[in-house]
Amino acid sequence: MALVVQKYGGSSVSDAASIKRVAKRIAAAKRAGDDIVVVVSAMGDTTDELIDLAQQITPLPPSREMDILLTAGERISMSLLAMAINNLGVKAKSFTGQQAGVITDAVHGRARIVDVVPHRIRETIERGQVAIVAGFQGVTSDTNDVTTLGRGGSDTTAVALAAGLGADVCEIYTDVDGVFSADPRIVPAARKLDRVSYDEMLELAASGAKVLVLRCVEYARRYGVPVHVRSSFSTHTGTLVTNEPAAEGPEGAAVEQPIIAGVAHDRSEAKITVVGVPDVPGKAARIFQVVAGSGVNIDMIVQNVSAAATGLTDISFTLPATDGATATAALSEHQPDIGFQSLQYDDTIGKLSLIGAGMKSHPGVSAKLFAALSDAGINIEMISTSEIRISVVTRADSLDEAVRAVHTAFELDSDQQEAVVYGGTGR
Ligand code: ADP
Ligand code: ASP
Ligand code: MG
Numbered sequence: 001m002a003l004v005v006q007k008y009g010g011s012s013v014s015d016a017a018s019i020k021r022v023a024k025r026i027a028a029a030k031r032a033g034d035d036i037v038v039v040v041s042a043m044g045d046t047t048d049e050l051i052d053l054a055q056q057i058t059p060l061p062p063s064r065e066m067d068i069l070l071t072a073g074e075r076i077s078m079s080l081l082a083m084a085i086n087n088l089g090v091k092a093k094s095f096t097g098q099q100a101g102v103i104t105d106a107v108h109g110r111a112r113i114v115d116v117v118p119h120r121i122r123e124t125i126e127r128g129q130v131a132i133v134a135g136f137q138g139v140t141s142d143t144n145d146v147t148t149l150g151r152g153g154s155d156t157t158a159v160a161l162a163a164g165l166g167a168d169v170c171e172i173y174t175d176v177d178g179v180f181s182a183d184p185r186i187v188p189a190a191r192k193l194d195r196v197s198y199d200e201m202l203e204l205a206a207s208g209a210k211v212l213v214l215r216c217v218e219y220a221r222r223y224g225v226p227v228h229v230r231s232s233f234s235t236h237t238g239t240l241v242t243n244e245p246a247a248e249g250p251e252g253a254a255v256e257q258p259i260i261a262g263v264a265h266d267r268s269e270a271k272i273t274v275v276g277v278p279d280v281p282g283k284a285a286r287i288f289q290v291v292a293g294s295g296v297n298i299d300m301i302v303q304n305v306s307a308a309a310t311g312l313t314d315i316s317f318t319l320p321a322t323d324g325a326t327a328t329a330a331l332s333e334h335q336p337d338i339g340f341q342s343l344q345y346d347d348t349i350g351k352l353s354l355i356g357a358g359m360k361s362h363p364g365v366s367a368k369l370f371a372a373l374s375d376a377g378i379n380i381e382m383i384s385t386s387e388i389r390i391s392v393v394t395r396a397d398s399l400d401e402a403v404r405a406v407h408t409a410f411e412l413d414s415d416q417q418e419a420v421v422y423g424g425t426g427r
Contacts, residue, residue: 001033001034001035002034002035002167002168002169003034003035003037003125003165003166003167003168004029004034004035004036004037004167004168004169004170004171005037005038005039005158005159005161005162005165005167005169005170005171006026006029006036006037006038006039006158006171006173007038007039007040007041007135007154007155007157007158007170007171007172007173008022008038008039008040008041008081008173008232009041009154009172009173009174009175009232009424010041010042010043010044010045010046010047010424011044011174011175011422011423011424011425012041012173012174012175012232012233012423013040013041013043013044013077013080013081014043014044014423014424015043015044016080018423019043019077019080019081019084020084021232022081022084022173022232023081023084023085023087023088024088025232026038026081026085026090026092026130027085027088027089027090027130030090030130031090035125036130036131037121037125037130037131037133037161037165037167038081038092038130038131038132038133039132039133039134039135039154039157039158039161040074040077040078040081040132040133040134040135040154041073041074041077041135041136041154042070042073042074042076042077042136043073043076043077043080044425045425045427046073046076046077047070047073047136047151048427050069050070050072050073051070053069054066054069063108063109064108064145066108066109066148067108067109067137067145067146067147067148068146070136070137070148071096071097071134071136071137071146071148073136074096074097074134074135074136074137074154075096075134077134078094078095078096078132078133078134079094081094081132082094082130082132085130085132090130091127091128091129091130092129092130092131092132093124093129093130093131093132094131094132094133094134095120095121095124095131095132095133095134096134096137097133097134097135097136097137097138097139097146097157098137098138098139098146099120100116100118100120100121100131100133100134100161101115101116101117101118101119101120101121101164102116102133102137102138102139102157102160102161103115103116103117103138103139103140103141104138104139104140104147104149105140105147106140106142106143106145106147107147108145108147108148109148109150110148110149110150111138111140111147111148111149111150112149112215113138113149113156113157113160113219114141115141116160116161116163116164117164118161118164118165121133121161121165122165125165133157133161134157135153135154135155135157135158136148136149136153136154136156136157137149137153137157138157149215150213150215151213152210152213152216153213153215155172155212155213155215155216156213156215156216156219158170158172158216159216159219159220159223159225159227160219162225163219163220163222163223163225167225168226169225169226169227169228170220170225170226170227170228171227171228171230172211172212172227172228172229172230173230173231173232174211174229174230174231174232174424175231175232175233175421175422175423175424176211176231176419176420176421176422177192177230177231177234177236177238177418177419177420178192178193178229178230178231178236178237178238178239179192179193179196179201179204179209179211179212179229179238179239179241179262180192180193180211180262180419181193181260181261181262181263181407181412181414182262182263182264182265182403182407182412183209183264183265183403184419184420184421185421185426186265186400186403186404187263187403187404187407187413187419188417188419189407189408189412189413189414189419190262190407190412190413190414190419191412191413191414191416191418191419192238192239192414192418192419193239193261193262194237194239194240194246195239195240195241195242195246196239196240196241196261197241197242197243197357198217198220198221198241198242198243199221199357199388200261200262200355200356200357200388201217201227201241202214202217202218202221203264203353203355203386203388203389204261204262204264204353204355205217207264207265207266207351207353207355207389207391208264208265208266208267208268208351208353209262209264211229212227212229212241217241220241221243224243226240226241226242226244227240227241227242228240228241229241231420231422232422233422233423234420234422257357257358258356258358259356259358259359259362259365260354260355260356260358260359260365260410260412261355261356261357262355262356262412263352263353263354263355263403263406263407263410263412264352264353264355265350265351265352265353265399265400265402265403266350266351266353267350267351267396267399268320268321268322269299269318269319269320269321269349269351269393270318270319270320270321270324270345270346270347270349271316271317271318271345271346271347271349271381271382271393272316272317272318272319272324272327272328272331272343272344272345272346273314273315273316273343273344273346274287274314274315274316274331274338274340274343275314275340275341275342275343275344276310276312276313276314276340276341276342277312277313277314277315277338277339277340278311278312278339278340279306279311279312279313280311283338283339283340284303284315286334286337286338287315287331287338287340288301288317290330290331290333290334290338291317291319291327291330291331293330294323294326294327294329294330295323295326296319296320296323296326296327296330297319297320297323298317298318298319299317299318299319299351299384300317300318300351300382300383300384300391300393301315301316301317301384302315302316302317302382302383303315303316304316312341316382318349318351318382318393321347324345324347328343328345331343348395348396348397349381349393349394349395349396350393350394350395350396350397350398350399350402351391351392351393351394351399352391352392352394352399352402352403352406353389353390353391353392354369354389354390354391354406354410355388355389356388357388359387359388359389359390360387360388365390366385366390368409368410369390369392369406369409369410371409372405372406372408372409372410373392373394373402373405373406375405375409376398376401376402376405378394378395378398378401378402378405379394379395379398380392380393380394381393381394381395
């Protein structure tokens with residue numbers, strides 16, 4: 001008998017029929033003998049709809065109220081799912097994040113889990129019942145205010161609960177059959193990965209592969225939680241995220257890991273160029289102090305060679321587009337003391353990232369990536385690298401084509417038609 005935490009994403013519970021379908025799956029797993037704790041997301045695009053609704057009331061809703069509003073989405077799905085399971089003759093009880101003991105810091109809208117004290121969940125399991133937990137939410141220990149964990153945060157709730165309960169595995173049920181070598185919505189020939197290391201999954205998630213949210217992978221790596229990403233619409237085995245070595249090959253030899261795990265893309269960033277910065281020590285430090293002071297995280301940075309005649313240079317950096325207005329306002333306020341000429345803002349960029357642990361020890365990966373993009377006629381605007389990742393910025397409208405070209409160039413295309421997208425709107 002195992003203790004399994006199962007998480008169902010919004011596309012798996014988008015309407016009453018889907019909730020009943022998921023309930024059958026949970027009841028069957030329970031009847032097969034495992035202890036089951038379920039984490040559930042809001043139905044379909046409910047969270048986006050609630051955000052749109054708040055925007056119709058005010059463009060800048062107070063973050064505390066916004067969090068209370070958004071947690072309503074997961075409360076609806078958790079109670080409906082518990083009803084559906086009870087209907088099948090299996091006892092199930094739903095709990096909010098607070099009731100489940102998910103304790104967070106006080107940063108509304110992107111709170112971090114600081115502790116998990118799942119007494120009520122343990123009690124429920126001990127009674128032989130299924131516990132259903134609302135994902136994406138917690139409570140601060142000091143003020144008792146309700147918080148949310150940031151978009152996609154139900155994945156983090158699931159892994160944190162799995163760690164807190166000492167579960168054998170955390171299963172993430174979604175609308176594709178696992179983690180693929182690229183987003184199946186863009187690359188129909190993407191291939192399913194049987195396993196992927198925490199480090200590669202971290203880079204994939206950080207680079208826009210939203211099948212798992214970044215913080216959930218960080219959490220899983222820290223506590224060594226094995227994560228099985230799979231579809232709630234099929235019974236196929238999915239992708240195991242783990243550092244455990246793969247099983248031995250047919251002749252007893254370890255299966256060699258591929259050099260490249262996959263290609264990720266991200267359309268959520270924007271680029272700010274600070275034009276005409278005096279090329280003297282300390283200016284870059286000032287610019288990034290101002291941006292950091294406004295609470296904005298940046299991603300890539302490029303500084304141009306200064307023009308000898310003017311002694312001025314341009315500095316470009318990327319950041320989440322949702323922080324564009326904040327960063328631009330902060331820099332404009334400090335224009336006189338930094339002494340730059342102007343700011344350019346561009347939110348029509350896309351970022352492509354190639355990820356693979358094998359690139360550390362294999363020369364020529366960057367050259368092949370740049371050649372693939374140039375053959376496809378795609379211009380590279382910025383480049384950044386880590387030990388196991390190369391990222392480039394392109395125009396947003398050539399991003400899909402870039403992803404497909406790079407996927408093909410690295411021979412990642414599958415000849416089996418396995419990249420099925422079962423549901424969801426891709427929103
Ligand atoms: P859920 O509602 O279950 O949380 P998400 O929409 O957050 O689902 O994540 C699943 C989606 O992630 C898929 O439908 C797919 O479009 C997208 N995705 C992006 N990159 C990848 C990848 N490398 N492998 C699988 N899915 C990916
Ligand atoms: N409902 C939240 C969102 O849409 C959390 C989640 O689905 O993981 O971001
Ligand atoms: Mg998700």
